[in-house]
Amino acid sequence: MLLTQPSERVGAVPVAQAAGTPPGRRVRLPRRGIRRLAGLAWILPALVVLAVFVYLPLVQNLGFSTMEWDIYSGSQEFIGADNYAKLVRDPIFWSSLGNNVLYAVISLAFQVFGAIVLAAIIEGIRSDRWRRSLRAIYFVPSAISLTVAGLLFYFIYEPNLGLLNHVLEQIGLAAWAQPWLGQESTAMVAVIAMSQWQGFGYSTLLFAVAIQRIPSELYEAAAIDGIGTIRRFFTITLPLVREMTGLMIIVTISGAFQVFNEVMVMTSGGPNNSTQVLGTWLYRNGFVRNDFGYAAAIATVIFVVTLAIALVQLWINRRRRVEW
């Protein structure tokens, strides 16, 4: 096993050689300034697109979050940090943030740790046909759009005609039947459960790919040494999928703070705001309460949280990686 910096693995190839010029023949390179300008010209379209569609809205949003904005008259009054002060006092903002955290925790349990275990089990199956079939079966929900999956589960959870309550009644568990999305105590968990069903297979597939990259010799050597399946999982599989695990943790947490579609389709944040997450609370303040300045402040919080997560991701990517 070898520990290297990613940059060390890319050899310094001379420009002429990289371009396919025969060795020994000298090529006059353009002057440095011209080359730099040419490089800029190539990346300029991308920079313009980024500036207009990413950085401009970002700057505008920051501006809007300090305004009281009447979309009807078009008037915008500067109110400083008032929207942020309101945010601190708003109990639904905090419960929304709590729901995002709950979403992240449950997603980590299922879509990261659960997915690793499932991927290891699938990859441990000897039959190629079964392995492929199981990967496909688990991946299918991820191919369905979140909106469609949300609608599908809305009808599964429906209290009168829904499949879930019907099944519970059929197997003698009628007492467990609930209006899943209709009461504060179960609505959020019901939405999160749908999300896990939808995302679980995708994570499993990614981990399966990571596990496939582990040399089989390591498992064979461990088997010869009499090491059991569970110990092989903890001593070989887990350490060698560390990179993918780190990435999935970041992606999962980041996704949990940007959740919107499934909540909007299934509950619109109700009942009684019990399933509000930051995204839907932002939407509600902007598009229902006409308080676009406050909505912009919530958007800023989402941006800060996801930016922090992205920075952690960058930091992790700088760390040494395991190679074999």
Added chain:
Amino acid sequence: MHAPRITAVTALAAASALALAGCAGGNAAPAADISAEPEYSGTLSILTKFGGDPLGPYFETLAAEYEELHPDVTVELIQETDQSVKDKTKTLTASGALPDIYFTWTGNWAQNFIDGGLAADLSEVIAPGTEWGDTFGEASLSAFEVDGKYYGIPLYNNGKFMGYNTAIFEEVGIEVPTTFEELIESCAPLRAAGYEPIAFGNKDGWPALHYLQQLFAYNVPADVLQDDFSPATATLDHPGYVASLEQFKTLVDECTDTGTGTNGVLYTTAQEALAGGRAAMYYQEILEFDTVTAEGNTLTPEEFGIFPLPVPEGAEGDPEAIEGSPEGYLINARSPRAALAVDFMKFATTLENATTLSSPPYGQPSTVVGAVTPETSSVAVYDGITKVNEASDLVIWLDTVTVPEVADAWLAGGEALISGGSTPEQILESVRNASDAAQ
């Protein structure tokens, strides 16, 4: 490394400049001239609430006929549903891209556009006494009147009634209830006969507000209620509010199959329960009458009856008030084609087109005088619109009559009441807080 840094700084500066430009944009534009001679050319944009079946084809047909009359005019339709039109309108408003003609409810919804200078003053052409204005019922024009000026073109009237299956009532042997208490009492025999007494779905929150607003009109004196809609004058301390919330909770618990889980049921699922003959009653708008009795449904027009939500005994409000109001269209005050927009709406409200709108399959009772008759409209629609016209007062929907913050507090409160998460007193307190904050 310098050049990229310069590019990034330039991009940021450009972004900031554009952002500031956006901030300063406002809605400045020349006012519309609605009395000018229309120039029959160009594209006329219209935002409707008739997206999907069965209403979608109505404006599509109108647009095609208008384009045929004026070949140089193109009508661009943006057709949304009852739920999505809210977001679409606000997005277009915020981005300064309101169409030439756009849908509106009455109350605070329309008021925002009028206050913001986004709705053209149509008094000159539609006020009572004008040629066009005299084709409408005066009350429907007044619904869009502010400070003596008329802004809206009322397209159809609406009201909320309890629709019921007369065959089920006959089978079970119950009469149309005359008091709220009788309505609750009728639920037990209906359930015993195997029917859901009242189908109800509150997934979107507003269906609960429709019950509540009608009960508020019955239980709270009209002048108090009007004062309470505005945060500046609201006290929200009349005992009729708590009584109404308690009555509504009783109805949900005693008369619906889902009870505390009703927040998980779609409004349309409940509608289908009545249409499919599984439920005996369903509280609905006139606009839905022809839908629940449409061809293919178990419920036929002959077996469909309506009655206003019965009045609770001892209620202190107005027992003759009915919840409802016209819905209509505003003309963008900044539209360069305002005169053409007026011309199109005159075309849309001719007696012939108004009669089509009032007849099945559309069933939207037009505000145009003479468009709704027993011959052209279904019995239920005609009956409903007659009751609306006879009502002592029309109480506007709770989610559009007051400011959004208060409406939203009522919305969450209605859901909490159904699920048992809050008591009537707690709900009223949260609405009071929202009203105070909105002042």
